Amino acid sequence: MLLALSATTVLAGPAVASPPGGTPLPSAGSSPAAPQPGFRVLPYLQAPSSDSMTLVWISELDTSGRVTVVGPGIGRRTFASDPRYLGLMEYSDAELGERIDGLDQGSWLHSDSNYQHVVRIDGLKAGKTYRYTVTQDGVKHTATFATAPDAGRWKHVRLVAFADTETEPAGRFENREWETAWAGLAEGSADRPGVDSLWAERYGTAVRYGEELVRYPLTQADALDANIATIAEQDPDLMLIAGDLVQGSGYQPAWDEFWRHFAGESGDLASNVPLVTALGNWETYAGISGGYGTPEDRTPVVVSRNRYLDYMVTPGDPASPQVRDSYYRLDHGPVTILTLDSTNGLPDENTATGMLSGEVFSGDDTNLSPERMSTDTQGSFTAEEYATAFADVYGTDAGEPDLPDIGEGSAQWEWARAQLADARAQGQVIIVQFHHAAYSSGVHGTPPNHEFADNQSGVAMRAWTPMFEEYGVTAVISGHDEMFERSLVDSNGDGVGVQVYDVGVAADGLRGEQLHRTGDGTYEPIRFNTHSEWSAAVDEPERWETGANGDPRLIDGGLHYGHLQLDLRRTRCGSELTLTPVYLFPLMDAEYDVTGTERRVYDDVVTLDLTADGEVVADNACRGHAHRN
Known part of the structure; x- marks a missing residue:
């Protein structure tokens, strides 16, 4: 018997900022561009599972689209979408008047019209491939997607993870x-x-740190295109982006640029591979449209956060609908992925005002006692300020603000504990992602109450580590510091620990260790993170040789853009997870013109052996300990 497909339009968020379809277009005099037929954002995949997939796209006209899906168990089905107007995506005056070197003024702008189409396709078969065509205003886009395998019947799962794409037209x-x-x-x-x-x-x-250095040869946009193309060649099941997708979520041209790369004129990988994303600090920042706002008016923060939440359609916590699915769980066959929202902690901290949760201390993290533990990841605004702005934007009857706490006992904390317990009981391999790296040697690696303080530190997320270890989390994926680093945390001393990655090398900065200036004016690393096992900045030094014309040629090593590839394969004892740090080496001619990139792998490939119950083995009878290749 064939199961019927259902098309569901997901309406999320207060109607004040996102009025329903049929709302008149913005009045003349806003964006200079007129609404165009077809796709503003090509179809992109969200909320994947073994029996369903959600398609999302954006049009500029208030017209229904048509989706045709062909594949096992459903034959051929066609149904219509129901457009919903996204009022938050209209350009600000600052964005309309912006000038960017190298681009004709306003050439990167679209119209002010954004209609979202969300179609959930149910009744699919596990581990199967489907072909679909979306037609919008006579324009067609065709792609394929694959459903997640059955948790009991699978051979190989491949994920890729990265962070800090931080797109913008200037990139x-x-x-x-x-x-x-x-x-x-x-x-x-x-x-x-x-x-x-x-x-x-x-x-x-x-x-950087008092030294003038040459810049990287790839532009941000070229780096992201190369990264996406390299990822596409590996045919992953899912793309994990651990925050900072754009250079300010309240800056609409940054979103236009993001979709140009993932579901637009530069590429459409998100039409074929689902995006699994987390909120970063840049998802609460408005760029030239107000930054983080002011203590009296945090409206730009609210608008920024809710732009992200409008774009991403995820299966969140049904018990906390006000957070609009900012944290959520996905099961992909034998893998459970928990995405947390690390953007706010309580009590609030701020280095500028001296509002700190713990006493000020120095040294490395062996001095991070419970009394000194920080609580917040965001020193640029408080939860109270956000709540006031949320009420101003959506009205006093809108309910609780959509900013969850990361702290112990919070709704997010208790939800995560329940999900981890359930995933462990099911024998899943568990991956957790969130933006603010808890263990890092970078500029955000020290807490706000440290001698060398940071106001947007991820150290507060270390409070989650005991829970991760208790439930056998295999790996934690973060970004924020724009580094490539792996830490191993075994706080309970069971010999297993958790592999923790900073993968913030998608396309923005290429940072090394956090340094401090000594008394004699030189710089030295702070190295607060004693759990660091490997980083490109420390363990992969650049190697240059003199070319035929006398100019230095880069041969290998150094900091480069890239991503982490995770391959889970079934074995006779359970499974094997290989974590491969991939980087894109720039190929250049004698004149230093970039002719392409080459996929290379850093010398820190880690293979973990897991039991049939999805837990890492400290002393594996099959092969021995987890090891670094």
């Missing part, structure tokens, strides 16, 4: 800073190009 021309390892270049290496070199002439320089 098409911007070459970011490129830090070197504090320990220097590889033994026998020629020197890096200097400030008076052809490289510097081509790509510019930036000052």
Whole structure:
């Protein structure tokens, strides 16, 4: 018997900011561009499962779209979408008047009209591939998707994880800073190009910790395109993006640029591979449209956060609908992925005002006693300020604000504990992702009450580690510090621990360790994170050689854009998870023109053996300990 498909339009969020379809278009004089037929954002995949998939796309006209899906168990079905107007996505005056070097003024802008179409397709078969076509205003887009395998019948699951894409139109021309390892270049290496070199002439320089260094040769946009193309070649099941998707969620051109890469003119990988995303600090920032606002008016923060929540359709906590699914669970065959919202902690902390939860201390994290433990990841606004702005935007009858707490005993905390317990009981391999790296050697690696304080530190998320260890979480994925780093945390001393990654190397900054200035004016690493096992900044020094024309040529090593690839394979004892740090090496000709990129792997491939119940084995009778290849 064939199961009928159901098309469901998901309406989320207060109607004040997102009026229903049929709302008149913005009045003349807003965006200079007129609404166009077809797709503003191509179809992208959300909320995948073994028997359903959700398709989302954005049009500029208030017209219904048509979806045709073909595949096992359903034959061929066609149904219509119900557009919903997204009022939050209208451009601000600052965005309309912005000028960007290298681009004709306003050429990156669309119309002010955004209609969201959300279609959930039910009744699918596990582990099968489906072909679909979406037609919007006569324009067609065709792609495929695969459902999750059955948890009891699978062979191989592949995930990719990255963070800090931080898209913006200016990224098409911007070459970011490129830090070197504090320990220097590889033994026998020629020197890096200097400030008076052809490289510097081509790509510019930036000052980091008092030293002027050449910039990275790939622009942010080219780096992201190369990263996406490399990921596509590996044919992953899911893409995990651990926050900071855009350079300010309240800056609409940043979202336009994000979708241009993932579901637009530059690429459509999100039409074929579901996005599994987390909120980052940039998802609460409005850029030129108000930043973090002011203590008297945090409206830009509310608008920023809810723009993200409008775009992402996720299966969140039904007991806490006011948070609009900012944290949620996905099961993909034998893998459970918990995405947490790490953007707010209580009590609030702020280094500028001296509002701190613990006493000020120095040294590394061996001095992080319970009395010194920080509580917050966001020092730029308080939960009370956010609540006031939320009521101003949505009205006093809108209910509780949509900003969950990360602290012990909070709704998010108790929800996560219940999900972890359930996943462990089911024998799942558990992955957790959130934005603010709890263990990092980067600029956000020290808490706000440290001698070298950070106002947006992820250290408060360390409170979750005992829970992760209790329920056998295999790996934690974060970003924020724009580094590539792996830490191993075994706080309960059982010999297993949790692999913790900072994968913030998607397309923005390329940062090294956090340094501090000593008394003699030199810089040294702080190295607060004693759990660090590997980082590209420390363990992968650059190697240069002198070319035929006398200019240095980069041969290998160093900080590069990339992602983490996770491959889970079934074994006779259970399963094996391989975590591969991938980087994109820039290929260049004699004139330093980039001719392409090459997929390479850092020397820190980690393979973990897991039992049939999904837990990492400390002493595996099949092969031995978890090991670094």
